[in-house]
Amino acid sequence: MEIGVIFAGFGGQGILLAGKVLARAGMDQGFEVTWLPSYGPEMRGGTANCTVVIADEPVGSPIVDSPQILVAMNGPSFERFAPKVAPKGTIVANSSLISQGASRGDVRTLFIPMNEIAQDLGEPRCANMVALGATVKALGLLPLAAVIAAMEEELGARGREKLLAVNREALLRGYSLA
Amino acid sequence: MSTVEAKAPAGFAPVYTRPKSLSAARFTYCPGCHHGIITRLLAEAIDELGIVERTVGIAPVGCAVFLYEFFRCDFVQAAHGRACAVATGIKRANPDLIVFSYQGDGDLAAIGTAETVHAANRGENITVIFVNNQIYGMTGGEMAPTTLPGMRTVTTPEGRDVRTTGYPLRMSEMLAQLEGPAYITRQAVFDVRHVQMARKAIIKAFQNQIEGKGFSLVEIVAACPTNLRLSPPEAGRWVAEQALKYFPLGDLKVRE
Amino acid sequence: MRVLMRGNEAMAEGAIRAGCRCYFCYPITPQGELVEYMARHLPRHGGVFLQAESEVAAINMVYGAAAAGVRTMTSSSSPGISLKMEGISYLAGARLPAVIVNVMRAGPGLGNIAPAQGDYFQATKGGGHGDYRLIVLAPSTVQEAAELVMLAFDLSDRYRVPAMILADGMLGQMMEPVELPEPIPPEKIPPRPWAVSGAKGRPPNVISSFDLDPYRFREILRALWDTYREIEEKEVRWEEYATEDAELVLVAYGTMGRICRTVVRRARKEGLRVGLFRPISLWPFPSEPLRKLAERVPVLLTVELSAGQMWEDVRLAVEGRAKTPFYGELGGVVPTPDEVLREVKKHVHS
Numbered sequence: 174m175e176i177g178v179i180f181a182g183f184g185g186q187g188i189l190l191a192g193k194v195l196a197r198a199g200m201d202q203g204f205e206v207t208w209l210p211s212y213g214p215e216m217r218g219g220t221a222n223c224t225v226v227i228a229d230e231p232v233g234s235p236i237v238d239s240p241q242i243l244v245a246m247n248g249p250s251f252e253r254f255a256p257k258v259a260p261k262g263t264i265v266a267n268s269s270l271i272s273q274g275a276s277r278g279d280v281r282t283l284f285i286p287m288n289e290i291a292q293d294l295g296e297p298r299c300a301n302m303v304a305l306g307a308t309v310k311a312l313g314l315l316p317l318a319a320v321i322a323a324m325e326e327e328l329g330a331r332g333r334e335k336l337l338a339v340n341r342e343a344l345l346r347g348y349s350l351a
Numbered sequence: 352m353s354t355v356e357a358k359a360p361a362g363f364a365p366v367y368t369r370p371k372s373l374s375a376a377r378f379t380y381c382p383g384c385h386h387g388i389i390t391r392l393l394a395e396a397i398d399e400l401g402i403v404e405r406t407v408g409i410a411p412v413g414c415a416v417f418l419y420e421f422f423r424c425d426f427v428q429a430a431h432g433r434a435c436a437v438a439t440g441i442k443r444a445n446p447d448l449i450v451f452s453y454q455g456d457g458d459l460a461a462i463g464t465a466e467t468v469h470a471a472n473r474g475e476n477i478t479v480i481f482v483n484n485q486i487y488g489m490t491g492g493e494m495a496p497t498t499l500p501g502m503r504t505v506t507t508p509e510g511r512d513v514r515t516t517g518y519p520l521r522m523s524e525m526l527a528q529l530e531g532p533a534y535i536t537r538q539a540v541f542d543v544r545h546v547q548m549a550r551k552a553i554i555k556a557f558q559n560q561i562e563g564k565g566f567s568l569v570e571i572v573a574a575c576p577t578n579l580r581l582s583p584p585e586a587g588r589w590v591a592e593q594a595l596k597y598f599p600l601g602d603l604k605v606r607e
Numbered sequence: 608m609r610v611l612m613r614g615n616e617a618m619a620e621g622a623i624r625a626g627c628r629c630y631f632c633y634p635i636t637p638q639g640e641l642v643e644y645m646a647r648h649l650p651r652h653g654g655v656f657l658q659a660e661s662e663v664a665a666i667n668m669v670y671g672a673a674a675a676g677v678r679t680m681t682s683s684s685s686p687g688i689s690l691k692m693e694g695i696s697y698l699a700g701a702r703l704p705a706v707i708v709n710v711m712r713a714g715p716g717l718g719n720i721a722p723a724q725g726d727y728f729q730a731t732k733g734g735g736h737g738d739y740r741l742i743v744l745a746p747s748t749v750q751e752a753a754e755l756v757m758l759a760f761d762l763s764d765r766y767r768v769p770a771m772i773l774a775d776g777m778l779g780q781m782m783e784p785v786e787l788p789e790p791i792p793p794e795k796i797p798p799r800p801w802a803v804s805g806a807k808g809r810p811p812n813v814i815s816s817f818d819l820d821p822y823r824f825r826e827i828l829r830a831l832w833d834t835y836r837e838i839e840e841k842e843v844r845w846e847e848y849a850t851e852d853a854e855l856v857l858v859a860y861g862t863m864g865r866i867c868r869t870v871v872r873r874a875r876k877e878g879l880r881v882g883l884f885r886p887i888s889l890w891p892f893p894s895e896p897l898r899k900l901a902e903r904v905p906v907l908l909t910v911e912l913s914a915g916q917m918w919e920d921v922r923l924a925v926e927g928r929a930k931t932p933f934y935g936e937l938g939g940v941v942p943t944p945d946e947v948l949r950e951v952k953k954h955v956h957s
Contacts, residue, residue: 440671
């Protein structure tokens with residue numbers, strides 16, 4: 174078993190963090206994982222993406238030809254990565270920024286208005302956790318509680334209780350919508 | 352390396368002896384070269400302060416490349432210009448050591464300018480002896496960053512033209528502008544009075560390090576009779592009359 | 608306990624656990640996290656962290672700290688390593704143990720910051736001037752990155768030969784679970800009677816790479832090369848994966864090595880008998896095991912993030928016993944497993 178997940182979006186959308194939380198949760202559940210960021214100037218604004226691989230044996234390639242899951246947080250990411258998704262794979266698309274309808278027939282596409290949900294929760298920056306919640310459901314491999322715990326560990330010292338609470342809520346909302 | 356044995360004949364008392372921190376190795380400097388005086392002053396300072404057992408010297412690339420042969424203390428041979436960086440590494444690794452570098456003008460003021468400026472600026476607690484003889488002696492008399500305007504060298508056969516090669520670099524004045532250094536001074540050794548002053552400056556530069564005051568540099572305006580094509584007395588006079596016009600002596604920075 | 612770490616962080620932590628107490632650096636991407644980690648953690652272990660004015664200064668500070676008898680390290684990426692080459696040659700000549708980490712990026716020149724393996728020649732064939740070698744170790748996982756940094760310190764001490772970790776931007780940036788090795792206790796670090804520590808009760812120690820007498824210098828270098836021969840005998844490291852029945856074996860190191868592991872799995876699923884030979888020590892290069900492999904495997908396909916550098920060592924080892932095709936990418940482009948698999952299929956049939 175080896176599952177590739179690509180998270181992609183604008184810099185500042187919390188793409189790298191969402192991937193890290195998933196990787197950490199995978200590790201905590203005893204899986205082998207890798208997390209590979211796109212790095213460089215694009216880290217400061219522009220596009221950002223990262224690849225997470227979860228496997229039950231040591232991971233070979235941390236780069237993925239065709240991910241089972243694509244999390245597309247904006248239009249350009251959707252256009253760039255959607256054609257690469259494995260047949261029968263899943264696209265978790267941010268319908269706040271991606272127009273619905275234009276997707277492939279051989280994959281399952283979940284359109285979720287992540288920005289609106291995050292606004293609803295009073296914390297626009299937690300759209301990434303909405304996306305991650307939906308991803309965890311689509312993945313069907315990790316218990317949500319493990320992902321919540323990993324999120325809390327990642328946010329760690331910089332996470333105040335209020336921030337942790339809203340991110341927990343965001344994960345739950347995303348999870349319930351997938 | 353040839354050695355020298357100083358032995359007073361029966362009935363004579365030696366009044367001028369080899370400093371204890373010098374080995375028996377014969378200096379490799381040319382006759383009349385000021386390096387010989389400066390190296391001896393350095394040894395006298397180390398003796399006077401009683402620090403030979405915890406001193407580490409950094410030998411440069413240049414005429415003093417064999418410095419480690421002359422001393423009875425630990426030594427590290429550095430790459431050209433890097434002595435201040437090497438000294439930084441040693442001193443940071445073992446702050447109990449007394450660390451000095453001994454560098455010429457090519458080493459310290461051309462290829463090693465960055466290492467020198469930044470060690471000074473960090474206020475590294477080291478002692479730097481900077482021998483400014485306005486020439487690349489070892490490689491055969493090429494222009495140095497400190498070569499005087501109009502001065503003939505093998506690479507400025509018509510004399511140094513400041514329009515194409517710039518002006519002599521006054522390192523001590525530059526370094527004295529920085530907050531980091533504790534002590535920057537310029538001395539000379541062309542006569543007895545100046546030798547005594549230089550000796551005191553070198554001792555002070557080591558004393559500063561012992562007291563943890565920080566970066567101390569003693570520049571010594573020196574003569575290279577061989578490349579000046581002058582006799583040793585003439586070369587000394589040349590320093591006094593020509594070089595000091597461009598490199599005035601005295602303390603440039605003293606932080607008490 | 609497994610922790611999730613970046614390769615850069617794991618190398619820094621490995622160094623601290625190996626007893627590195629002086630670290631000198633100059634910032635460059637993509638090894639920034641290594642610098643940051645050292646800045647945060649090394650002082651807490653009583654170590655010295657110093658950001659130098661240049662890579663040249665940093666390596667010469669390493670030279671000084673190594674001379675003073677401390678376990679010391681510097682890290683950089685390709686263009687910065689070029690600047691360090693002068694100091695590395697001096698370390699080798701003066702027989703000072705030290706560890707240099709190169710998190711490679713694409714060159715020549717300023718190039719870019721994407722992962723590449725174009726510094727293989729520089730690392731294994733000299734790079735600096737003169738007759739010397741470095742011990743060169745190439746990790747392919749974050750776990751191995753931590754372990755090989757620690758091994759590099761041990762080997763460097765044992766032989767008094769500087770050691771280089773040849774990683775790349777992808778390994779430096781990626782995160783993976785790591786089981787951190789136990790720290791090396793200070794008493795296990797070999798004593799350094801040759802270090803400059805003050806000539807008290809002993810003759811002066813001199814650290815130098817200088818001898819004007821060619822005949823004497825020849826003897827010094829002969830002794831150095833005796834050491835290199837000993838390292839070649841004892842310190843060759845490599846990994847083989849699914850080579851027993853292979854008709855084609857991929858030869859790849861570092862990041863490319865782990866990508867090729869995935870290629871082997873995919874090829875096997877399709878019924879192709881493909882294996883992997885992954886050199887871990889690039890110098891000494893595992894020539895002998897590769898030669899043995901070449902006697903029973905008809906095709907050894909070298910894959911690198913370069914125009915073919917390790918490939919030369921592969922061909923020298925194999926000496927015509929097998930076919931030795933090459934596939935490489937340039938400029939920081941990393942081939943995906945499928946792209947490598949397509950290349951494999953040009954040489955092997957199901």
